[in-house]
Amino acid sequence: xxxxxxxxxxxxxxxxxxxxxxxxxxxxxxxxxxxxxxxxxxxxxxxxxxxxxxxxxxxxxxxxxxxxxxxxxxxxxxxxxxxxxxxxxxxxxxxxxxxxxxxxxxxxxxxxxxxxxxx
Numbered sequence: 001x002x003x004x005x006x007x008x009x010x011x012x013x014x015x016x017x018x019x020x021x022x023x024x025x026x027x028x029x030x031x032x033x034x035x036x037x038x039x040x041x042x043x044x045x046x047x048x049x050x051x052x053x054x055x056x057x058x059x060x061x062x063x064x065x066x067x068x069x070x071x072x073x074x075x076x077x078x079x080x081x082x083x084x085x086x087x088x089x090x091x092x093x094x095x096x097x098x099x100x101x102x103x104x105x106x107x108x109x110x111x112x113x114x115x116x117x118x119x
Contacts, residue, residue, distance in 0.1 A: 001040075002076060006066040007106040011099050019063055020046055022099040030095055034088055035079045041069040062104075069112070076109070 010019035023044060036042065045065040070076050083089060096102050 001112050002070045002073065003110050003112045004066075004068040004070070004076075005108045005110055006064075006068070007062040007104075007108075008064040008066065009061075009101040009104040010063040011101060014099060016046070016063065019099055023064060027095050027099065030091065034092075035082050038070065038075040038079050038082075039068050040071050041067070043067045 008023075010016070014022075028042075028044065032039075032042070043066070045067070047062065047065070070079075083092060093102075096105075
C-alpha cells in the first residue's frame with residue numbers, strides 16, 4: 001500500500017500545544033476538504049521526545065509526522081493534480097506559513113509492508 005509520510009517542524013516561537021491545536025483545527029480540515037476523499041487513512045503523530053540513537057542535532061527533531069495512505073498511484077496522482085490547482089496551492093501554502101517551518105518539511109512516498117506483530 002502506498003503511503004506518504006510528511007515530517008513537519010513547528011513555527012519558531014510557537015508552543016507545542018498551539019502547533020497541535022492549529023494543525024488539528026485548521027490545516028487538517030483544509031487537507032481533508034480538498035483531497036481527503038482520496039485517502040484511505042490519515043494520521044498525525046506528535047512526538048513527545050526525541051529518543052537517543054545517535055548523537056542528535058536540533059534538526060533531527062520533528063514536531064509532527066503525518067501519514068497518509070492511498071489506495072493506488074491513481075489516487076496519489078489525483079491528489080497532486082488537485083493541490084497544484086493555483087487557488088488550492090495558494091491556500092495550502094498560506095496556511096502552512098501560519099504554523100510550520102516549510103523549509104524543513106520533508107515528504108516521503110513509501111510502500112508500506114505489514115508483517116503483523118511479534119507476539
